[in-house]
Amino acid sequence: MPKRRDILAIVLIVLPWTLLITVWHQSAIAPLLAIHKDDGVEGKREAGGQAQDSKEYCASDKDIVEVVRTEYVYTRPPPWSDVLPTIHIITPTYSRPVQKAELTRLANTFLHVANLHWILVEDSQRRTPLVTRLLRETGLNYTHLNVETPRNYKLRGDTRDPRIPRGTMQRNLALRWLRETFNANSSQAGIVYFADDDNTYSLELFEEMRSTLKVSVWPVAFVGGLRYESPKVNAAGKVYGWKTVFDPHRPFAIDMAGFAINLRLILFKPQAYFKLRGVKGGYQESSLLRELVTLSDLEPKASNCTKILVWHTRTEKPVLVNEGKKGFTDPNVEI
Amino acid sequence: MATRMRLKLKTVFVLYFMVSLMGLIYALMQLGQRCDCTEHDMPKDRIISRLRGELHSLQEQTRKLEATKQPEKNPAAPFLPTIFVITPTYARLVQKAELTRLMQTFLHVPQLHWIVVEDSPRKTALVTDLLKKSGLVYTHLHFLTAKDRKLQEGDPSWLKPRGVEQRNEGLRWLREDRRAPPGEDGQQGVVYFADDDNTYSVQLFTEMRNTQRVSVWPVGLVGGMKYERPVVEGGKVVRFHTGWRPSRPFPMDMAGFAVSLRLVLTNPEACFDGEAPMGFLESSFLKGLVTMDELEPKADDCTKVLVWHTRTEKPKMKREDALQAQGLGSDPAVEV
Numbered sequence: 224m225p226k227r228r229d230i231l232a233i234v235l236i237v238l239p240w241t242l243l244i245t246v247w248h249q250s251a252i253a254p255l256l257a258i259h260k261d262d263g264v265e266g267k268r269e270a271g272g273q274a275q276d277s278k279e280y281c282a283s284d285k286d287i288v289e290v291v292r293t294e295y296v297y298t299r300p301p302p303w304s305d306v307l308p309t310i311h312i313i314t315p316t317y318s319r320p321v322q323k324a325e326l327t328r329l330a331n332t333f334l335h336v337a338n339l340h341w342i343l344v345e346d347s348q349r350r351t352p353l354v355t356r357l358l359r360e361t362g363l364n365y366t367h368l369n370v371e372t373p374r375n376y377k378l379r380g381d382t383r384d385p386r387i388p389r390g391t392m393q394r395n396l397a398l399r400w401l402r403e404t405f406n407a408n409s410s411q412a413g414i415v416y417f418a419d420d421d422n423t424y425s426l427e428l429f430e431e432m433r434s435t436l437k438v439s440v441w442p443v444a445f446v447g448g449l450r451y452e453s454p455k456v457n458a459a460g461k462v463y464g465w466k467t468v469f470d471p472h473r474p475f476a477i478d479m480a481g482f483a484i485n486l487r488l489i490l491f492k493p494q495a496y497f498k499l500r501g502v503k504g505g506y507q508e509s510s511l512l513r514e515l516v517t518l519s520d521l522e523p524k525a526s527n528c529t530k531i532l533v534w535h536t537r538t539e540k541p542v543l544v545n546e547g548k549k550g551f552t553d554p555n556v557e558i
Numbered sequence: 559m560a561t562r563m564r565l566k567l568k569t570v571f572v573l574y575f576m577v578s579l580m581g582l583i584y585a586l587m588q589l590g591q592r593c594d595c596t597e598h599d600m601p602k603d604r605i606i607s608r609l610r611g612e613l614h615s616l617q618e619q620t621r622k623l624e625a626t627k628q629p630e631k632n633p634a635a636p637f638l639p640t641i642f643v644i645t646p647t648y649a650r651l652v653q654k655a656e657l658t659r660l661m662q663t664f665l666h667v668p669q670l671h672w673i674v675v676e677d678s679p680r681k682t683a684l685v686t687d688l689l690k691k692s693g694l695v696y697t698h699l700h701f702l703t704a705k706d707r708k709l710q711e712g713d714p715s716w717l718k719p720r721g722v723e724q725r726n727e728g729l730r731w732l733r734e735d736r737r738a739p740p741g742e743d744g745q746q747g748v749v750y751f752a753d754d755d756n757t758y759s760v761q762l763f764t765e766m767r768n769t770q771r772v773s774v775w776p777v778g779l780v781g782g783m784k785y786e787r788p789v790v791e792g793g794k795v796v797r798f799h800t801g802w803r804p805s806r807p808f809p810m811d812m813a814g815f816a817v818s819l820r821l822v823l824t825n826p827e828a829c830f831d832g833e834a835p836m837g838f839l840e841s842s843f844l845k846g847l848v849t850m851d852e853l854e855p856k857a858d859d860c861t862k863v864l865v866w867h868t869r870t871e872k873p874k875m876k877r878e879d880a881l882q883a884q885g886l887g888s889d890p891a892v893e894v
Binding site: 228229232235236239240243247301302320321323324325327328331332334335423424425426442444445447448449450451466468469529530531534535536537538539541542543544545546552556557558 | 566567570573574577578580581584617618620651652654655656658659662663665666757758759760776778779780781782783784785787799801802861862863866867868869870871873874875876877878880881887888892893894
């Protein structure tokens with residue numbers, strides 16, 4: 224009988240300990256196992272959905288796949304970060320019926336990009352209320368400039384000087400503004416990109432260009448009469464030529480949307496501007512880039528220039544036949 | 559032996575007491591923390607997304623503390639009716655670009671469900687990948703237009719109506735998926751037909767969200783004019799300001815109206831008539847649903863343009879075609 228009591232006593236001692244240890248063991252070890260498996264398998268999630276939270280991927284017995292988003296999406300730009308280089312986007316624009324539409328969808332794109340500074344330069348005598356109001360309502364970080372390309376009064380009608388390619392004076396003004404605003408010695412990291420208001424930009428593009436040291440390049444779709452034009456990249460990851468049909472022997476056979484420049488380089492070479500006059504068609508980009516870099520300095524992005532992240536779309540000029548001579552619609556309604 | 563026993567029992571009790579005390583303390587400590595016992599069940603990308611979401615909300619909070627005066631939208635938003643956007647699309651050079659910038663606009667609209675219907679015999683990889691990476695709530699459908707209904711190369715764009723079968727397919731899916739249980743009123747929601755080359759402001763979706771039957775607004779750059787719009791007097795639509803055939807029952811563009819989900823579900827026969835004469839496509843759908851005085855005018859009594867009927871130029875491919883003829887065309891594996 225004492226033996227049984229002994230046993231009882233021993234059981235009473237051991238039981239709670241074992242219970243405790245098993246419970247503790249389970250809750251401690253299993254998450255460690257899970258994390259260990261996760262380590263290094265993290266897929267590259269796109270930068271495109273910064274506040275999104277994918278919940279379920281309904282693997283399909285259904286033909287239709289739904290991705291349920293749980294997080295709220297903001298309509299303001301992402302919070303400013305102290306570590307990301309600022310992307311200064313220079314966009315020349317001019318008044319025409321589709322201007323507000325183009326700038327609206329451009330703004331919708333830019334609102335997804337962190338640390339973006341939009342420099343919008345109007346080709347006009349003074350800043351128009353349409354653009355002023357639009358910029359203010361977007362909530363983007365912006366600078367609004369304007370300079371008018373001189374008209375060629377000798378020609379009939381109100382045409383601009385045909386010897387100056389469109390947008391040149393505006394881009395140069397933005398470059399000058401950057402040089403006046405930013406000190407060459409300051410540590411402000413920045414990237415300069417020329418974005419025309421009718422192109423289409425993917426969000427990955429801006430993340431690719433953020434790591435530019437001097438000048439980075441990538442392919443552009445729908446330019447030069449091709450599906451896309453792109454730099455030629457050799458096995459060592461260096462640019463050695465241009466895959467274009469139209470004059471591939473230009474110093475930089477690339478479209479305005481196909482490169483980005485580090486701000487430091489712009490400030491370091493304050494004489495570099497786009498050439499205003501006497502520029503052959505297609506040589507505008509070269510007129511600036513040849514003062515900044517050589518071919519071997521170029522950094523290829525977009526997976527060694529194999530992915531298309533920007534499209535040189537053009538918007539049709541809307542047919543306004545029914546407006547007639549006097550204008551059918553109320554001119555006070557802004558389009 | 560008896561004393562030893564008693565001693566042993568006493569120690570047993572003491573030990574028992576100590577153990578339960580420790581257990582209690584442990585449990586109390588656990589109470590203070592969040593129970594993450596389900597974490598090892600979640601797939602890894604859920605963890606990543608959740609962490610990213612937490613990171614973002616923390617960033618938002620710090621931004622708030624930095625004395626911003628912008629009004630905050632409550633993250634746990636009160637119930638918002640879902641906007642179902644039906645977009646017909648078809649493969650052509652600019653398709654990926656158009657869908658990309660459309661997606662970038664839609665990402666700003668909460669509670670939006672994008673229904674993309676491809677004019678194709680099967681789902682293409684381009685659209686599938688784009689939708690998967692978009693982060694939007696979406697449904698991917700496809701419906702091939704019959705050959706005789708399809709525009710051929712060189713046809714002017716007004717010759718045959720486009721997107722009819724695809725929009726009807728979107729409606730069919732909606733009616734099947736959101737079918738209300740018998741006796742119930744049906745879910746709240748709005749249905750909008752958004753072509754993939756137009757331009758939409760985010761404000762537009764705010765305006766259409768509380769549509770009760772059919773709401774209308776101006777559309778820019780359409781009908782050969784700067785904009786077309788319904789004319790509103792006394793809060794009701796009395797006529798339409800359009801430059802082309804104003805005698806149509808509903809002389810509006812596809813982008814100029816939205817229909818409440820309830821109306822779509824309770825009228826299962828209402829769809830777009832591909833045989834309707836040019837310009838009557840919208841009317842063929844709406845005339846069974848609503849009368850003109852039931853229309854709800856939005857956008858400040860239809861005085862603001864929040865959507866533009868932009869069209870994208872077909873890119874010139876002269877050099878590409880020339881190269882292709884020589885067998886030197888660009889790498890088709892690179893998706894454009």
